[in-house]
Amino acid sequence: MLQVQDYLLFVYLIIALIYDIRFHTIPNWLTAGGVLVGIVFHMVSGGIDGLIFSFLGLLVAGAIFLVLYVFKAIGAGDVKLFAGIGAIVGVQIALYMMMYSIIVAGLLGIVILLFTRTFLQKMTSAFFAFVGSILSKDLSSLEEFKTTKSTRFPFMYAVIPAVILTYYYMFYAYS
Structure with missing residues (x-):
């Protein structure tokens, strides 16, 4: 059963989707607002336990994606x-969303490469950039590849x- 925090998440993500598609950026006021709303909501509804729940979700999700x-x-x-x-939404649901978003992003990247018919060309270029960087012990050619030749799309296409x-899997598939 959906709770208030789920509806807060949906509103947050819809606004983020609109901004990411239109401006290719997610504004700081939105992300800071999402953090603040999550913390305040859980603190009011769950006291110190709610505050810990919210902070753990923030720290774990933020730290893992910071590595990426x-x-x-x-x-x-x-x-x-x-x-x-x-x-x-806390640690558990955030981890599921992170896992699925990375999988969906990978699949979307493959689909985009296949439909633009540049798959073989991009994979060959990526391979040579990777090998060249390793052999020369210089990551500049790999960095140049990522900024100029790699396929990029708004990550919100994978998040939604x-x-x-x-x-679906947490609330409906196993009910």
């Missing part, structure tokens, strides 16, 4: 978005299906 950000797999806005998601999958 360090490796330039995602943007900083996505890190802050998932910190807000963690603050709103991930949220749907999470709620």
Whole structure:
């Protein structure tokens, strides 16, 4: 059964989706607002336990996606978005959403490469950039590949299906 925190999450993600599609960025006021709403909601509804629940979700989701950000797999806005998601829904649901969003993003990337018919070309370029970086012990060619030749899309395209999958499997598939 859906609770108030789930509806807060849906509103948060719809606004993030609109901004990410239109402006290719997730504004700081939105991510900070999501964190604040999650913390305040859980503190009011659950006291100190709610506050701990929210902070753990924020820290775990933010820390895991911070690692992905360090490796330039995602943007900083996505890190802050998932910190807000963690603050709103807690560690367990945030981890499921993170797992599904990474899987969906990978599948979307493959589909985009296949439909743009650049799959073989991009994979070959990526392979040579990777091998060249390892042999030369210089990551600049790999960094250049990631910024100029890699296929990128708004991560929200993966987050929304991930949220749907999470709620489906957690609340409906095994009921």
